[in-house]
Amino acid sequence: MAGSPDPIRVAACGCVTPLGDAAATHAALLRGETALRLAEVLGRTGGDRVPLGLLDGRSLDETAPPAWLPALRTLNASIPAGDWGSPGRPVFVTGSNFGVGGLYALRTTGDPKFAVWGAPPTCTEMLRLELGWGPDVSILTHACVSAHLGLLQATRVIQAGLADEALVLSFDFLSPFVTGGFHSLKILNSGFPEPYRERGTGSIGLGDGAGFAVLSRGRGEWLISGQSLYNEMHHFTSNRGDGLGFARCLEGAARAAEGRRVWFKGHGTGTLDAGRMEIAAAVRAFPGAPVVGWKGGLGHTLGSCGLVELAVAIEAVRRGRAPGTHGGSGEAMSDAVSTGVLDTGAFDGVVCASNAFGGAHAAFLLCDA
Amino acid sequence: MLERHIQLLFTDDAAGEAPAATRERLKGLFPAGATRRMTTLGMLVGGALGRLDPGEEDAIVYASGYAETCALESFLDSFPTPSPTLFQTSIHPSAVQQLMIGRQRPVREFLPHSGGALLAFHGLRAALLTPAARTLLCGGEERGTWLLDHGLASPRTFAFAMALADNPASGDAGTIALSADPGLGELGIAEFFDLLHRRTTFDGMVAPGWRLRLRWR
Numbered sequence: 001m002a003g004s005p006d007p008i009r010v011a012a013c014g015c016v017t018p019l020g021d022a023a024a025t026h027a028a029l030l031r032g033e034t035a036l037r038l039a040e041v042l043g044r045t046g047g048d049r050v051p052l053g054l055l056d057g058r059s060l061d062e063t064a065p066p067a068w069l070p071a072l073r074t075l076n077a078s079i080p081a082g083d084w085g086s087p088g089r090p091v092f093v094t095g096s097n098f099g100v101g102g103l104y105a106l107r108t109t110g111d112p113k114f115a116v117w118g119a120p121p122t123c124t125e126m127l128r129l130e131l132g133w134g135p136d137v138s139i140l141t142h143a144c145v146s147a148h149l150g151l152l153q154a155t156r157v158i159q160a161g162l163a164d165e166a167l168v169l170s171f172d173f174l175s176p177f178v179t180g181g182f183h184s185l186k187i188l189n190s191g192f193p194e195p196y197r198e199r200g201t202g203s204i205g206l207g208d209g210a211g212f213a214v215l216s217r218g219r220g221e222w223l224i225s226g227q228s229l230y231n232e233m234h235h236f237t238s239n240r241g242d243g244l245g246f247a248r249c250l251e252g253a254a255r256a257a258e259g260r261r262v263w264f265k266g267h268g269t270g271t272l273d274a275g276r277m278e279i280a281a282a283v284r285a286f287p288g289a290p291v292v293g294w295k296g297g298l299g300h301t302l303g304s305c306g307l308v309e310l311a312v313a314i315e316a317v318r319r320g321r322a323p324g325t326h327g328g329s330g331e332a333m334s335d336a337v338s339t340g341v342l343d344t345g346a347f348d349g350v351v352c353a354s355n356a357f358g359g360a361h362a363a364f365l366l367c368d369a
Numbered sequence: 370m371l372e373r374h375i376q377l378l379f380t381d382d383a384a385g386e387a388p389a390a391t392r393e394r395l396k397g398l399f400p401a402g403a404t405r406r407m408t409t410l411g412m413l414v415g416g417a418l419g420r421l422d423p424g425e426e427d428a429i430v431y432a433s434g435y436a437e438t439c440a441l442e443s444f445l446d447s448f449p450t451p452s453p454t455l456f457q458t459s460i461h462p463s464a465v466q467q468l469m470i471g472r473q474r475p476v477r478e479f480l481p482h483s484g485g486a487l488l489a490f491h492g493l494r495a496a497l498l499t500p501a502a503r504t505l506l507c508g509g510e511e512r513g514t515w516l517l518d519h520g521l522a523s524p525r526t527f528a529f530a531m532a533l534a535d536n537p538a539s540g541d542a543g544t545i546a547l548s549a550d551p552g553l554g555e556l557g558i559a560e561f562f563d564l565l566h567r568r569t570t571f572d573g574m575v576a577p578g579w580r581l582r583l584r585w586r
Binding site for chain 2: 042045047087096103104106107108112115118119120121122124125134135136137138139140141142143149152153156157160162176177180181182183184185186228229230231232233234235236237244245248357358359360
């Protein structure tokens with residue numbers, strides 16, 4: 001393997017959320033706005049009202065072609081042009097949903113027009129043709145750490161000398177399939193998410209979101225390093241009670257961050273046990289680092305949260321101001337939780353972390369190049 | 370060129386076997402009672418991967434285009450009162466998680482891939498790029514029912530798992546290598562499985578620009 005120690009840079013990065021592009025989303029979070037609104041959990045079928053963040057004008061009910069496609073076209077327009085998907089410029093598509101809303105619509109209506117966007121291979125092939133990519137388009141899907149896996153694979157392909165640049169694109173758009181699933185687990189309920197806050201019952205919100213990053217060997221303002229993963233394999237939906245997985249995952253990012261003053265962009269969905277364990281691990285790995293979580297404003301953008309929130313983090317560093325933790329006003333789980341705006345000029349790096357079903361954990365360090 | 374030595378390989382071609390027969394055949398590989406909530410794909414992948422005794426420092430690369438098709442179908446059928454168990458089970462990497470959670474065996478790197486015509490290449494490339502001393506490349510599909518009617522499931526049921534290492538050893542089963550090549554071609558995951566299952570020597574294109582060499586001892 002033609003290995004290379006060259007640092008990997010983020011040459012371009014962007015996102016789309018119900019609050020707008022990365023700049024608009026960052027600005028909205030600074031103003032304390034939230035994308036979440038109460039909506040019926042199964043769309044037109046009804047059900048309990050739960051906090052969802054849907055793109056402006058988009059219904060939870062699926063259309064054919066998907067109503068989220070224009071948002072991806074807009075996002076694609078901000079990706080630097082290139083022969084993406086050619087052997088030297090691979091694409092890594094990640095997410096946890098792909099077009100699964102199409103499967104729900106197919107099952108509930110019987111209309112075959114919904115089928116083609118329904119499964120990861122068919123959805124990605126449609127997207128590949130839509131966006132004019134070549135054939136080298138990998139798909140990685142591992143629930144809510146999916147985007148991190150795409151960033152890691154892109155890094156490895158570049159470091160091995162197989163490519164000079166790689167595109168990672170992640171998208172997750174809500175549908176009754178996923179809202180119904182999380183509602184059945186009782187963590188998507190009528191409460192709005194209050195990440196890292198002590199309260200009686202945990203609640204999450206879900207949000208539409210997509211993001212991209214172009215990773216490069218030679219160009220870009222930001223260095224990405226310390227990428228690490230850990231999979232507890234303890235339970236399908238919950239973590240080990242001792243927080244081991246959170247701690248083990250952060251070891252790589254902590255080594256990369258030695259000697260730096262960092263802030264910590266956590267996962268923070270609004271569930272209680274996971275929030276406490278994440279905070280405890282972050283405090284141990286990065287003493288003195290303020291912790292922020294944005295899913296109270298964005299909702300959980302699922303497999304894409306790692307890229308969506310990376311784009312917001314980059315915007316925060318560019319502007320010198322990082323939004324504080326969104327949601328609620330009760331007691332924080334730790335003094336490390338920052339609810340006010342952070343002056344990012346006081347730091348020289350941000351650790352970005354995500355967690356997922358199955359006790360999966362992922363993290364990396366982002367610094368100025 | 371990216372190359373690894375195949376230390377061990379296990380394959381399972383359920384071919385025309387009914388899912389109930391597959392489950393009956395494989396249930397002895399798992400602790401008593403553990404198979405009740407396992408999917409057929411979980412039992413097949415777990416049966417092959419489990420024999421490699423995956424450990425914390427191994428990297429696991431999983432390749433499946435459609436993954437938990439039957440759990441997905443059942444979850445969709447459970448609306449408007451969706452089943453939380455089927456929701457958990459229907460997620461893409463569930464087959465590997467069923468084994469590993471059953472064993473309470475953490476693993477640092479787990480890289481689940483989906484894909485179409487180039488899935489074998491993408492899984493192989495990921496497996497040959499991990500820094501782990503031992504990488505376990507596994508995969509499989511299970512035949513769907515109504516999703517298959519819409520072209521959204523595999524028509525076949527199979528699984529494989531192989532242990533790959535940097536250094537050769539006397540008991541190796543073979544070698545696997547990817548190299549750049551200007552040619553065109555592709556190799557689906559089912560075709561890749563057939564090469565493994567029959568221990569077929571192969572020297573051909575696996576993706577545009579990439580050649581696969583598979584040699585057996």
